[in-house]
Amino acid sequence: MVQLTAGVCSRLNEPEHAEDLLSSTPIVQILSVKRVGPTAGPNPVDRYRIIVSDGEHFLQSMLATQLNHLVDEGQIIKNTICRLDKFTCNMVQDKRLLIVLNMTVLEQSAMKMGSPQGLQIAPGDAAATPSTAHHTPAVNQPTPVVNPTRASSSTTTTPGAGAGRGQGARSGRAAIFPIEGLSPYQNNWTIRARVTNKSDMKSWSNQKGEGKLFNVTFMDETGEIRATAFNAVAETLYDKMEEGKVYYVSKAKVNLAKRQFSNLSNEYEISLERNTEIEECRDAGSFPAIRYNFVDLGKLQDLTKESFCDIIAVVKEVGEATEFTSKFNKTSLKRELTVVDQSGYSVRLTLWGKTAEKWNHTDQPIVAFKGLKVGDFGGRTLSMAGSSSYEVNPDIPESHGLRGWFDSVGSAASFQSHTNTFSGSGGAVNFNRAAMLSIEEVKTKDLGNGDKADFFSTRATVMHLKSDNIAYPACPNTGCSKKVFDQHDGWRCEKCDRSFEKPEYRYIISMAVSDYSGQAWFQGFNDLGEALFKRPANEVVAIKDSDDARYNKLVEEVNGQQFNFACRAKQDTYNETTRTRYGVQKILPLDYAEESRHLVELLSSPWAQ
Incomplete structure (x- = not known):
């Protein structure tokens, strides 16, 4: 059986003896593990309090967050015996607190060893120098610089x-x-x-x-x-x-x-x-480089708006730096990149200020971005925040793998974007006839009220279409769709830094739909509008501008139509008001032959018996 390091807890409790432990790797037993709540911030991480024992005494301890996986994977449980490879011991509110930074699990024992007792804080400890750090490297870890000893x-x-x-x-x-x-x-x-x-x-x-x-x-x-x-x-x-x-x-x-x-x-x-x-620090060769927690571009849809993430991607396209005026009436620069990765998705990433001005990487580099802010304008977007950073062509395995993929396959591949709508002919979200929900069920289940978006399928009838603002003037450049503004030299797109003779109108739809159980408001964009009106937005806007009676008739013809919808439910905050929005991801006209086949299958299923 593994032997515990006798007396280590009492020595850790006495500052004058703590330096003796700088080069030691004591073996202790964990008597309990307790979750004490997550860290603060937009990306909270659980924290765990543990009690360690040397068989004679026990000491209150905290597990560093990078070791949380040992608890989550069940490696650390009650009475686990482990070796402390790296730790520090601090004075917190006149109590000695051990912070475990790295450890090796040796054995999961079924019984407590010895009869450990609590330790008393010696007089004068609170005024002592507050900590002594222990930097003995963990197994298979690079050796860090040895800490200097303390002095006055x-x-x-x-x-x-x-x-x-x-x-x-x-x-x-x-x-x-x-x-x-x-x-x-x-x-x-x-x-x-x-x-x-x-x-x-x-x-x-x-x-x-x-x-x-x-x-x-x-x-x-x-x-x-x-x-x-x-x-x-x-x-x-x-x-x-x-x-x-x-x-x-x-x-x-x-x-x-x-x-x-x-x-x-x-x-x-x-x-x-x-x-x-x-x-x-002149001797920093063994010091860790930037740590990333990369997210695939294809999984951005799972992240909430305003959250932060790290990505590594190929910068496929680089836009020009353009001026914009902030809400504080300050002029600055922005630049938009198009980034892609092996997930098959492309995402628009915005740079601001001096970062946008200084960006000069146009050779489709691999870039690791840290701390990007997630947005949802027209789908999923990313932007650099004040604390964001990036590395171009970093020397890490993920970068080398991505480079090889892009040079051999990715440069000729087609990529999908995170958009709010998908047409009836295809898309990433499918209508699921077998799992349809009524509008009442959608609301009863509180879909969209969690941290992540919820997806559902339903059948509903269009009851009312908001017709006063049904389309917006967009940039005619392929893949842009940004709103353009009528200026003296034409319709100007700030993203493309160009002016056009006329815009390409795109639908922006808000409509009330209903089924037998209730009513809800659905929103969508160009694909939804084309499915409803069966003509492009340019044509509908021209009719609206020239013939009010004909336009009103077109809107009336949409009302009363029934469709199958695949939707995304997500909470949205606007003007300090939070509500759940239902975005149409796919719209399908009713296929009565397919509906009949589904009913036949349903009648033949165990459900009908």
């Missing part, structure tokens, strides 16, 4: 003091904290982290005054955290950090994160201050 604050290295003099010149720095372990309860900490994103210097103005700020995202092997600097501090520190480089950061303040400004799954953020110290 009077010998702490100032920014740049040790540059070029090696690790020994930095021996006065406090022990390295993991980002996962940072909280407002620690004061004397140093993190070693890579800058994965650095914003432009921004100006702000409100009733309290005006100033400047910038943000950076720091990442280490345990997680990510956002940091912000204002005014004079921002001007001092801005040029001291570059994206992709690794730095030692200390003497800054940890606060609760302002969720409206960050998409990171971290409940805290860092405020960079006047005495904050930033020093580049």
